[in-house]
Amino acid sequence: xxxxxxxxxxxxxxxxxxxxxxxxxxxxxxxxxxxxxxxxxxxxxxxxxxxxxxxxxxxxxxxxxxxxxxxxxxxxxxxxxxxxxxxxxxxxxxxxxxxxxxxxxxxxxxxxxxxxxxxxxxxxxxxxxxxxxxxxxxxxxxxxxxxxxxxxxxxxxxxxxxxxxxxxxxxxxxxxxxxxxxxxxxxxxxxxxxxxxxxxxxxxxxxxxxxxxxxxxxxxxxxxxxxxxxxxxxxxxxxxxxxxxxxxxxxxxxxxxxxxxxxxxxxxxxxxxxxxxxxxxxxxxxxxxxxxxxxxxxxxxxxxxxxxxxxxxxxxxxxxxxxxxxxxxxxxxxxxxxxxxxxxxxxxxxxxxxxxxxxxxxxxxxxxxxxxxxxxxxxxxxxxxxxxxxxxxxxxxxxxxxxxxxxxxxxxxxxxxxxxxxxxxxxxxxxxxxxxxxxxxxxxxxxxxxxxxxxxxxxxxxxxxxxxxxxxxxxxxxxxxxxxxxxxxxxxxxxxxxxxxxxxxxxxxxxxxxxxxxxxxxxxxxxxxxxxxxxxxxxxxxxxxxxxxxxxxxxxxxxxxxxxxxxxxxxxxxxxxxxxxxxxxxxx
Amino acid sequence: xxxxxxxxxxxxxxxxxxxxxxxxxxxxxxxxxxxxxxxxxxxxxxxxxxxxxxxxxxxxxxxxxxxxxxxxxxxxxxxxxxxxxxxxxxxxxxxxxxxxxxxxxxxxxxxxxxxxxxxxxxxxxxxxxxxxxxxxxxxxxxxxxxxxxxxxxxxxxxxxxxxxxxxxxxxxxxxxxxxxxxxxxxxxxxxxxxxxxxxxxxxxxxxxxxxxxxxxxxxxxxxxxxxxxxx
Numbered sequence: 001x002x003x004x005x006x007x008x009x010x011x012x013x014x015x016x017x018x019x020x021x022x023x024x025x026x027x028x029x030x031x032x033x034x035x036x037x038x039x040x041x042x043x044x045x046x047x048x049x050x051x052x053x054x055x056x057x058x059x060x061x062x063x064x065x066x067x068x069x070x071x072x073x074x075x076x077x078x079x080x081x082x083x084x085x086x087x088x089x090x091x092x093x094x095x096x097x098x099x100x101x102x103x104x105x106x107x108x109x110x111x112x113x114x115x116x117x118x119x120x121x122x123x124x125x126x127x128x129x130x131x132x133x134x135x136x137x138x139x140x141x142x143x144x145x146x147x148x149x150x151x152x153x154x155x156x157x158x159x160x161x162x163x164x165x166x167x168x169x170x171x172x173x174x175x176x177x178x179x180x181x182x183x184x185x186x187x188x189x190x191x192x193x194x195x196x197x198x199x200x201x202x203x204x205x206x207x208x209x210x211x212x213x214x215x216x217x218x219x220x221x222x223x224x225x226x227x228x229x230x231x232x233x234x235x236x237x238x239x240x241x242x243x244x245x246x247x248x249x250x251x252x253x254x255x256x257x258x259x260x261x262x263x264x265x266x267x268x269x270x271x272x273x274x275x276x277x278x279x280x281x282x283x284x285x286x287x288x289x290x291x292x293x294x295x296x297x298x299x300x301x302x303x304x305x306x307x308x309x310x311x312x313x314x315x316x317x318x319x320x321x322x323x324x325x326x327x328x329x330x331x332x333x334x335x336x337x338x339x340x341x342x343x344x345x346x347x348x349x350x351x352x353x354x355x356x357x358x359x360x361x362x363x364x365x366x367x368x369x370x371x372x373x374x375x376x377x378x379x380x381x382x383x384x385x386x387x388x389x390x391x392x393x394x395x396x397x398x399x400x401x402x403x404x405x406x407x408x409x410x411x412x413x414x415x416x417x418x419x420x421x422x423x424x425x426x427x428x429x430x431x432x433x434x435x436x437x438x439x440x441x442x443x444x445x446x447x448x449x450x451x452x453x454x455x456x457x458x459x460x461x462x463x464x465x466x467x468x469x470x471x472x473x474x475x476x477x478x479x480x481x482x483x484x485x486x487x488x489x490x491x492x493x494x495x496x497x498x499x500x501x502x503x504x505x506x507x508x509x510x511x512x513x514x515x516x517x518x519x520x521x522x523x524x525x526x527x528x529x530x531x532x533x534x535x536x537x538x539x540x541x542x543x544x545x546x547x548x549x550x551x552x553x554x555x556x557x558x559x560x561x562x563x564x565x566x567x568x569x570x571x572x573x574x575x576x577x578x579x580x581x582x583x584x585x586x587x588x
Numbered sequence: 589x590x591x592x593x594x595x596x597x598x599x600x601x602x603x604x605x606x607x608x609x610x611x612x613x614x615x616x617x618x619x620x621x622x623x624x625x626x627x628x629x630x631x632x633x634x635x636x637x638x639x640x641x642x643x644x645x646x647x648x649x650x651x652x653x654x655x656x657x658x659x660x661x662x663x664x665x666x667x668x669x670x671x672x673x674x675x676x677x678x679x680x681x682x683x684x685x686x687x688x689x690x691x692x693x694x695x696x697x698x699x700x701x702x703x704x705x706x707x708x709x710x711x712x713x714x715x716x717x718x719x720x721x722x723x724x725x726x727x728x729x730x731x732x733x734x735x736x737x738x739x740x741x742x743x744x745x746x747x748x749x750x751x752x753x754x755x756x757x758x759x760x761x762x763x764x765x766x767x768x769x770x771x772x773x774x775x776x777x778x779x780x781x782x783x784x785x786x787x788x789x790x791x792x793x794x795x796x797x798x799x800x801x802x803x804x805x806x807x808x809x810x811x812x813x814x815x816x817x818x819x
Contacts, residue, residue, distance in 0.1 A: 048644050115713050
């Protein structure tokens with residue numbers, strides 16, 4: 001077998017979205033040797049598509065503090081979030097937003113020159129008493145502004161990028177220490193081993209599981225699947241957020257900021273139906289609540305359009321100035337994809353697959369944690385994760401809008417700091433055995449097999465349809481059991497799938513095949529987790545188990561690839577310094 | 589719908605060629621990217637970059653009936669048949685519609701596209717009035733798709749010496765940001781006959797920008813500022 005080229009770094013970062021770039025910056029500024037591997041040029045990462053903003057209790061518009069933010073996040077999580085991690089995140093938020101501003105993020109401004117903030121769903125003053133205004137925004141292009149700025153600062157800090165390299169698998173030694181990854185250069189098809197003392201997974205979400213999604217083509221959960229194959233479980237994968245306002249039938253995201261600025265939802269009777277579901281905050285209830293309300297309106301025959309399959313989002317009353325100034329991006333989207341101008345016409349919307357709350361289990365320092373051989377939970381040596389691919393868990397069963405950009409900043413930075421500590425304690429690289437590389441290479445070489453077989457595109461389309469039909473906003477055991485059977489069949493058929501194109505140079509078919517393998521493993525984690533959880537909590541709504549069951553189910557699920565096994569661990573209900581917020585009925 | 593697509597795979601082809609293909613099924617509202625994905629199902633070897641599908645990631649710049657644009661926000665219905673698709677002009681082709689954007693990104697990095705502060709850092713935000721913030725509109729929204737620079741004849745001739753419209757737009761984005769404190773350094777960096785002054789206001793850049801930005805006016809403003817500083 002030909003010798004594979006090797007490069008050696010202190011740290012390998014997989015993924016160049018907000019979490020990867022924030023960690024890379026921390027590390028480069030500390031003079032660590034960082035390799036950032038991304039399957040797309042960094043500014044193509046999906047952080048770029050985040051619109052509405054990032055939460056921090058700056059109190060620029062109205063009174064606010066991190067403790068209220070913490071309460072809202074815990075309530076929003078339907079009490080499944082870990083309260084120590086949530087306290088940590090909410091405390092750090094302001095500092096990290098100011099830091100971004102110093103890095104150059106072009107935040108919108110208030111008349112007094114401070115950062116503009118808008119109200120978002122599920123945020124309150126004084127522990128639920130009144131609406132807060134906590135989401136810091138750069139018009140409705142906040143993700144774009146943050147991602148580009150973080151990339152720019154990494155240029156300044158001279159982080160080393162491997163643009164358009166795709167990670168095949170993680171590499172580890174016999175003792176279980178992670179030592180880097182096997183990647184391929186997409187442009188040449190050549191494999192490369194990147195050896196590192198620490199590996200940080202920041203590969204983002206897996207919205208490509210579903211047919212209609214706000215997520216980009218690249219969101220295939222590569223890092224989560226790599227972790228699974230390396231024996232690390234995935235946590236809470238049954239909790240998948242459906243954003244209330246995706247463009248109906250198409251999926252493009254219309255920011256929650258549209259409702260934050262004063263927009264509201266209407267059914268076919270022109271009724272502001274959210275008043276019935278959330279009498280206090282109406283259209284600014286938590287995302288899970290609003291998505292269920294929309295789905296219910298449509299199911300009960302009050303949907304709009306010839307098929308009655310969506311509702312309308314009205315922002316016309318805000319006036320042309322507000323729309324142009326605060327929501328220019330979604331106006332563009334409406335004009336491009338719907339040929340309407342939201343300044344005078346309502347937008348057809350429907351809940352659309354958006355964000356996975358679950359992921360690779362970590363502690364609040366970004367260290368991956370797992371249980372091996374039924375022992376207590378322990379830190380996995382050399383492996384870190386943050387952002388959507390990880391589960392700290394700060395989002396629990398339902399993420400609040402504006403908390404994902406915060407998550408990637410806080411835990412990207414925290415992981416960076418923890419890695420710096422690790423590097424100080426581990427001055428030398430551990431040796432990497434060749435057989436670890438061989439095993440990873442097999443995953444790549446499997447697709448060199450020629451001959452007849454099903455196409456990757458066919459299987460991917462089927463998988464996405466299965467997920468949409470069997471694991472959507474409302475779920476039942478019967479439907480999900482069918483879903484599990486369907487995924488098992490797809491998993492078997494995937495073994496006999498073949499590529500038609502075996503060329504080396506920029507072979508996107510081969511990348512898509514590897515991505516599909518990742519998606520199939522994650523779909524099983526999602527469906528099995530959802531089938532097992534016999535309660536309704538946050539984004540997970542069971543028609544057959546309509547209430548939350550804190551006695552049995554206030555615990556995190558853990559899916560192991562080996563034997564499709566599930567086990568559980570308790571929620572961390574003890575914050576760092578303040579009192580626990582005990583579970584209460586969730587009313588908005 | 590009929591297409592003529594630029595094809596070249598260095599593994600199997602000795603030279604590039606235009607492939608004529610037909611797409612049987614189209615639907616209302618279909619974008620060019622949807623069509624290319626459908627064509628890729630017919631022939632999986634067709635290679636092109638794409639990701640977000642809504643014009644924010646900047647992956648899928650290509651030359652569409654002679655004009656640069658993003659496939660994901662180009663409605664099929666507006667295109668004359670046969671739809672001729674080529675890679676972005678003037679860049680080395682890696683394969684099919686995928687080009688090497690190395691020089692383009694090198695030039696972007698060359699303008700120090702990051703905020704430089706010399707004052708000690710505060711523990712709150714640097715204040716900026718809404719009017720000053722408005723100056724960044726039309727600049728910060730750039731998605732680095734490369735449509736402008738690869739439509740610029742000056743960039744075709746001097747891709748290593750002329751910074752090109754995308755990089756210069758970013759240069760002005762930081763020059764005009766009231767928070768940035770490196771104005772003189774930035775202007776000094778642009779000195780000489782090539783980096784900035786190879787722009788001959790041909791204005792292809794603003795004609796093709798999928799985000800409606802105008803690098804030409806940004807370049808004009810840099811020149812104005814230079815002049816002002818020189819006298």
